[in-house]
Amino acid sequence: MRKATSLRISISGVRGVVGESLTPQLASKFAQAFGTYLGRGSVIVGQDSRQSGTMVKKAVLSGLLSVGCKPVEIGICPIPSIQVLTNQTKAIGAIAVTASHNPKEWNGLKFLDKGGLFLNYHQVEEFLDIYHQGEYSLVDVDKYKIPEFEKDPTDPHLKKLLSYFKVNLIREKKLKVALDCANGAGAVLAPEYLKALGCELVLLNCVPDGAFAHHPEPLPENIAELCRTVVEKSGDLSDPSRIPGFCTCPHPGYR
Incomplete structure (x- = not known):
């Protein structure tokens, strides 16, 4: 039997084990507090x-609507893309x-x-005060907003990334890149970003379905498959997690 894990609240946000320390009810309350703030x-x-993302997201949407905010849903999206879009x-x-x-x-x-x-x-201190006090700015039903859905949430981020480089010079190199996204939001x-740079791609675990092929932390023991692929496919570079950064392989910890 797994030991219960407490909810972790810090300046970086809120984290917990779904169904134990993080429930839809809690997610909705945090959204209410944030919307009030x-x-x-x-x-x-x-x-x-x-795979728990849709459930938690629905709770967040409900919380925001209840305090008069208008949610703009963007689906699965890397955090940097969310930052640029915001x-x-x-x-x-x-x-x-x-x-x-x-x-x-x-x-x-x-x-x-x-x-x-x-x-x-x-800001976190002020926001959490609202959460702990439970004093949310709830609105009447007739003031609930209709949520929107953004179809191309990563487009502003992609354009911004490409603006930082001399893309034509990178395309001339015709790099072969192994990419392991661990089936995460990346x-x-x-893949679209690297294709825009003219890279030939060898894709590993690039279906964003949440079925992590390995632990998502980009540590040496978790990128062994990626490093092997670079060697076997004669790749120039690998990207285990970060955009736009690359690393060469084999990694020092590769065996």
């Missing part, structure tokens, strides 16, 4: 590929349903301000 307006809601729209903030590199049993919430930045210490953007 922000004030009424559009709030972007994205998620990673975890910064470039009129949204007053964003919630990312994600547990980053924690195991699949976990999920969590990360909170962003209108600039797409993570909340600072003082699979939504990373």
Whole structure:
């Protein structure tokens, strides 16, 4: 029997084991508190590929609607893409349903301000005060907003990434890149980004269905398959997790 894990609340957000320390009820309350803190307006809601993501996201949407916010749902999306989209729209903030590199049993919430930045210490303190006091700015039913859905949430991020480089020079290299997204949210953007750079791709675990092929933390022991693939396929580079950064393989820890 697994030992119960307590909910983790910090400046980086909220994390817990789904169904134990993190429940839909709690997710909804955190969304109510965040919406109360922000004030009424559009709030972007994205998620990673975890199989619990849809359930937690629905709870977040309900919480935001109850305090008069207008959710803008963007589906599975990497956090940096959520940040760029929030910064470039009129949204007053964003919630990312994600547990980053924690195991699949976990999920969590990360909170962003209108600039797409993570909340600072003082902002988190004020927001959590609202949560702990349970004083939410609930609205009448006739003031509930109709949620929106953004069809191309990664497009602003992709354009921004490509603007940083001399793309034609990279395309001339005709790089062969092995990409392992661990079936996470990065699979939504990373292949498209690398193709735009003219790379020939060898894809590993690039279906964003949350069925992590290995632990998502990009440690040496978790990228052995990726390193083997680079050697076997005569690849130039590998990208185990980060965009736009690359690393060469074999990794020093590869066996």
